[in-house]
Amino acid sequence: MNNNLEIKITRAAELKEKPAAETLVFGRCFTDHMFEMDYTEGIGWHDPVIRPYGPLAMDPASMVLHYGQAVFEGLKCYRADDGRLLLFRPEMNFRRLNVSDERLCIPHIDEGFAIKALRALIAADREWVPSSEGTTLYIRPFVVATEVGVGVHPSGKYKFIIILSPVGPYYKEGLNPVKIFVEDEYVRAVKGGIGFTKATANYASSLKGQEKAVKLGYTQVLWLDAIERKYIEEVGTMNVFFKINGELITPSLEGSILPGVTRDSALQLAKSWGVKTIERKISIDEVFAAHENGLLEEAFGSGTAAVISPIGEFNHGGKAITISGGKTGALSKRLYDTLTAIQYGRVKDDFGWVKEIQCG
Numbered sequence: 001m002n003n004n005l006e007i008k009i010t011r012a013a014e015l016k017e018k019p020a021a022e023t024l025v026f027g028r029c030f031t032d033h034m035f036e037m038d039y040t041e042g043i044g045w046h047d048p049v050i051r052p053y054g055p056l057a058m059d060p061a062s063m064v065l066h067y068g069q070a071v072f073e074g075l076k077c078y079r080a081d082d083g084r085l086l087l088f089r090p091e092m093n094f095r096r097l098n099v100s101d102e103r104l105c106i107p108h109i110d111e112g113f114a115i116k117a118l119r120a121l122i123a124a125d126r127e128w129v130p131s132s133e134g135t136t137l138y139i140r141p142f143v144v145a146t147e148v149g150v151g152v153h154p155s156g157k158y159k160f161i162i163i164l165s166p167v168g169p170y171y172k173e174g175l176n177p178v179k180i181f182v183e184d185e186y187v188r189a190v191k192g193g194i195g196f197t198k199a200t201a202n203y204a205s206s207l208k209g210q211e212k213a214v215k216l217g218y219t220q221v222l223w224l225d226a227i228e229r230k231y232i233e234e235v236g237t238m239n240v241f242f243k244i245n246g247e248l249i250t251p252s253l254e255g256s257i258l259p260g261v262t263r264d265s266a267l268q269l270a271k272s273w274g275v276k277t278i279e280r281k282i283s284i285d286e287v288f289a290a291h292e293n294g295l296l297e298e299a300f301g302s303g304t305a306a307v308i309s310p311i312g313e314f315n316h317g318g319k320a321i322t323i324s325g326g327k328t329g330a331l332s333k334r335l336y337d338t339l340t341a342i343q344y345g346r347v348k349d350d351f352g353w354v355k356e357i358q359c360g
Contacts, residue, residue: 005048005113007035007120012052021132024168026305031125031137031164035117038146039107041156048113050121053163063145063155070200071100072142074304075261077122077164077357079129079137080345085122085357088343090115092261097141100197105154106143114141114160115355121162123359130166138167138305170305175328175336177312178301180235181218182284183209184317187226188233188256195233195256210236218315220301222284225256230283238301238309239263242287243331245295252279262302266335268351275331284316291321298329307343308336 012032019029030053037048064070073093078086094111101108118139122129129137141162145155186209189195189202209221220236232251234240239260241250248270253259270277290296299311310328314321323329341347342354 005046007117008047008049009120009124010049010051011124018128019166021130021135021168024130024135024166026167026170027138027140027165029165031128031166033121033124034164035121035160035162037117037160039158039160045107045109045160048117050117050124056159056161058146059148061148061150063147063149066150067145067152068199068201068204069104069106069145069155070142071097071104071106072140072198072200073097073100074198075139075141076304076343077129077137077139078343078345079131082345084345085126085129085359086343086345087118087355087357089261089265089353090118090355092264093141096198096259096261097143100199101143103194103197104199106145106158109143109160118162119357121164122357125164126357126359128164128166134169136167138165139163140165170309175308175310175333177310177324177326177328178219179217179313180220180222180311180315181213181216182222182224182314182316183213184224184229185209186212187229188223190226191255193256196253196258198258206236216315222314224284230285231281232284232287233257235301235311237305238303240301240311241266241299242282242290242296243298243329244287244290246276246297248275248277248331249282250277250279251282254281260302260304262304262307262339265339265351265353266302266308269335269338270331272350273334284314287314288316288319288321291323296321296323298332299323300329300332300335302335307339308332 015032034053039045075093094114098108143160147155147157188206213221222235223233225231234257267277301309310332312326342349
């Protein structure tokens with residue numbers, strides 16, 4: 001792919017009215033423009049354009065509609081107190097997008113060009129980046145198969161698209177602990193499958209368990225492994241951590257869970273503070289035993305949308321346990337406060353994670 005491809009910009013004739021910050025919910029409102037680029041077998045990626053946000057023209061026989069060849073990413077743009085626009089580790093998201101591409105037989109995208117395109121898109125819609133406390137501009141890059149034909153094989157045509165959405169906090173509860181239902185009937189992914197990717201199919205397979213949890217009064221699902229149904233994998237849209245007897249433990253990456261950008265950032269931060277961090281298999285029985293023995297100090301999820309989400313309760317097999325007295329733990333709060341301060345440019349970024357967008 002030619003990193004020097006010229007991005008054509010077609011401006012929207014009419015701009016939308018921007019919503020008030022207090023009305024923002026997650027993923028319901030979208031900006032004036034979008035980025036779009038096509039892939040054709042034998043040609044490669046071509047015709048990158050920033051155009052007015054709007055519907056896609058898609059043939060009913062487009063392969064994505066029949067065989068699910070689609071992947072996506074999620075990251076954010078933050079408006080600093082001084083007005084600067086900041087991205088948080090965007091190179092990791094586009095690197096991971098290519099990992100997903102590889103597994104689903106989708107052609108790689110030049111990561112440097114993808115970031116260049118994203119910067120140009122945000123610059124075009126810079127007025128959409130909100131400035132109120134807790135608000136951000138959510139970024140959704142995705143790739144879908146567009147070859148027309150019904151027959152199981154990798155598509156010869158694709159679209160790479162980026163859309164933007166101003167958002168408020170992911171959870172209405174804010175940093176307050178959430179209640180998690182441990183799913184032991186349905187499974188999300190298995191080693192050798194696509195659990196380590198951000199393939200759309202992973203999220204489709206999680207919907208039944210999520211629906212079940214919500215009906216029982218829980219915010220999210222904790223998924224267990226598909227073979228023995230006892231080892232912890234991840235929480236819905238987040239990786240999961242447990243602080244047990246002073247050690248921070250998170251399930252190891254063995255092919256069935258997503259290698260989260262926030263997960264990696266939380267591990268690096270905790271290590272820099274002298275916290276002992278461990279990546280290994282951990283069973284739900286071990287977590288409940290640690291609670292019974294008074295050793296389970298905290299539990300939290302990590303992800304782009306919520307950043308750090310403290311967990312106040314687990315329910316497994318009808319037995320519920322309360323963690324940290326149902327309150328946000330000290331390490332969870334420190335991680336949240338530090339990560340968001342870095343993301344909004346409020347403290348020194350010793351890791352080189354933040355990238356500023358120049359809007360000319």
